[in-house]
Amino acid sequence: MKFYKNILNKNDLKVNKYTIKGKSTIVDTPLGQFVLKKNEGNNIYRYLISRNFDYFPKIVDIDDDAVMFEYLDDISYDDSQKAFDIIHLIALLHSKTTYYKEVDADEYKIIYEDLSKKIEYLNNYYLDIINIIESKIYMSPSEYLIARNISKIFECINYCKYSIDQWYDLVKDKKRKRVVTLHNNLDINNLIKNKNSYLISWEKSKIDLPIYDFVNFYNKYSLDFDFDDLLIEYERIFKLLPEEKTLLFILISMPEKIDFNFNEYEMVKIVRKFLDKIYKTEYLLKANRKDEETNQEAI
Secondary structure (H helix, E strand, O other): OHHHHHHHHHOOOOOOEEEEEOOEEEEEEOOEEEEEEEOOOOOHHHHHHHOOOOOOOOEEEEOOOEEEEEOOOOOOOOHHHHHHHHHHHHHHHHHHHOEEEEOOOOHHHHHHHHHHHHHHHHHHHHHHHHHHHHOOOOOOHHHHHHHHHHHHHHHHHHHHHHHHHHHHHHHOOOOEEEEEEEOOOOOHHHEEEOOOEEEOOOOOOEEEOOHHHHHHHHHHHOOOOOHHHHHHHHHHHOOOOHHHHHHHHHHHHOOOOOOOOOOHHHHHHHHHHHHHHHHHHHHHHHHHHHHHHHHHHHO
16 A cells, blocks of 8 residues: 555545555545545546536545545445436536547548458358358257347348448548547446446546447447437437447447357357347337437427
8 A cells, every 4th residue: 555655644644444446445544434546647537627527536635646535435226227327427528528629631541441341351250150050960059049140140240331331421521520538437336326426437538439438338238228218318418420320330230259169058148148239239220210210200
């Protein structure tokens, strides 16, 4: 705990007990409990306060080495509601930190080419996989699952092929892009509920396109929550631009590369989860199209 010595001494705090929790250290002192974290040097908390976003535990003190936070008791409640609160806060974060940045001449082209190569690689990969599976006299249960659903896998890939061209047509002549501060570390365990909701673990925050927080959260929890409602809540606060939403749907629709280096029992679970995500994403895209059509009719 030598690392936190200066900030503790500066605040005249005598520590009775240290508790390490992830990358944080909770200290018990005669003046109460506090949370200490390493200062990553990105000034993220000062910047967020300057943008009127203060949905993180109150900072007691900060120096070059460490940040000291007020300790908050975390109320235990339903994970689905937690997910909703996280998306609500992320939408607020993005709305309060958004600005436009000039785009380098080849920036969008590089994204387009990289994603196109990845899509083509996945297409060839699953062509090879299904050819190997169909050449066998007896399929394993996991192979049978893939064979039964291979058309759905290629539907995803073809959707991505078509949509990446659409996306590039939308952005290729743009000179600016909209960027925000990303939390970039969204997890159910990184939300604290007390009098208000607070996001913690900001050490990976960065500036980039707003969709990446939603994409990362979706890829982690796609089978756990209703992302149709979560996307509606996000866009209620921070409406995505057409090119942003197109890229978001491409990134969540792109099938992962299945790793076959597991025993058959594990492979069945992996393939089932892989397929469930594909079907869940298809539902989300259809629900979004229906919502947009309903909104257009209402105008």
